[in-house]
Amino acid sequence: MRVIFTVAGTALLLTTAAGILRTLVVPRGLYSALVIRLWSVLRRVLRTVAAPFGGYRAIDRAQTWLAPLVLLGMLGCWLASTLLAYTLLLRGTSGLPWRVAFREAGSSLFTLGFASGDRLHLSVIDFLAAANGPLIIALLIAYLPTLYGAYNRRELEVTLLQSRAGEPAWGPELLARQALVRTESGLPQLYRDWERLAADLGEGHSNYPVLISFRSPQPYRSWVVGLIAVMDAAALQLALAPRSAPPEARLLLRAGFTALRDIATALRIPFDPDPDPDGQIRLTYAEFDAAAALVAASGMPLERTVAEAWPHFRGWRVNYEAVAYELARRADAVPALWTGPRDFPATPIPPRRPADRRPTDP
DSSP states (O other): OHHHHHHHHHHHHHHHHHHHHHHHHSSSSSHHHHHHHHHHHHHHHHHHHHHGGOOHHHHHHHHHHHHHHHHHHHHHHHHHHHHHHHHHHHHHHHHOHHHHHHHHHHHHHHHOOOOOOSSSSGHHHHHHHHHHHHHHHHHHHHHHHHHOOOOOHHHHHHHHHHHHTTTTTTTEEEEEEHHTTTTTTGGGOOOOHHHHHHHHHHHHHHHHHHGOOOOOOOOTTTHHHHHHHHHHHHHHHHOOTTTOOTTHHHHHHHHHHHHHHHHHHHHTTTOOOOOTSSSSSSHHHHHHHHHHHHHHHOOOOOSSSHHHHHHHHHHHTTTHHHHHEEEEEHHHHHOTTTSSOOOSOOOOBBOOOOOOOOOOOO
16 A cells, blocks of 8 residues: 555556646647636636626626636645655655645655654655645746736737727727727727737737636726627728728738637637538628628728628638637627627627717808
8 A cells, every 4th residue: 555655656646747847838828637627616606696686796796706706726636646645655654644645745845844744755755845835826827917918918909909999899899989080090900909919818818728717907907808709800991991991901810810819729629620602601691791781881991792791701710709709708708799699698799999089060
């Protein structure tokens, strides 16, 4: 039995170390089973807590705690697993009673020093345990600035999008607002900014999946809804007005669906890497027709009829719709237009337009 305990303790210690390294250190977008399971369990618990209060607002308030709880859960699971591993090692290598082995492992791991044996052959295990505890905590503390740096870069662009695409953001609203206030010339720069942000999202959210659970400061803003809105605006412009659409729109779409697929790969979300451009999408032709009418009524010149533009728009959206909808569902994002269903009862929320405050002519 002592050999079994020693082997089990060694295996558990190596497994825990590998999990910590793949989650906090290795920049490769590796799948972290612990993070995903913690996220799944805590998300379900928080939704259950919010359910009696009803509505998206209650869900948003509850899910605000998801990311901090996942981080604390990661730390607690790693420390508990390490404590168990060293308890098994001490039990297996020395034959100490379970209570004494647990007490000595905890004393060493948390550097408390209240338990100390006079067995010299256990000193190596005690020293390793004493080094592991602070190292795990230090790695998680060093992990936080990286998370919040990526979060701040993301939320800056999401906040800037609010005045252009409404709140919650919607692609047709983005084009309509630019046409209404005659700022279409700013679209190429917007697409360039979101192309760079998409690359940042793909890199950051695949390497650090817990970022997906960090919500925007305002309930009707969301990184995934914002990305869908800007991509829809680019696809809509390319479909309806291909000659006047800036080339940045194509670059944004490519960067956008590549980023979404990178995140989906890290989360093990299945997707078609080469969808048929004539394939079906969940957005309906009637919804597209209404959006095209809104854009045209706002003053944007159309170079194709709606019927002609529909296959082109569908050919763009088929590249990202399925993954985007799944990420919006998992993130419990605000139920904006054209962003798919949620796991809670929700009616799509249209963007709110500011009131017209222009003075009347004398």
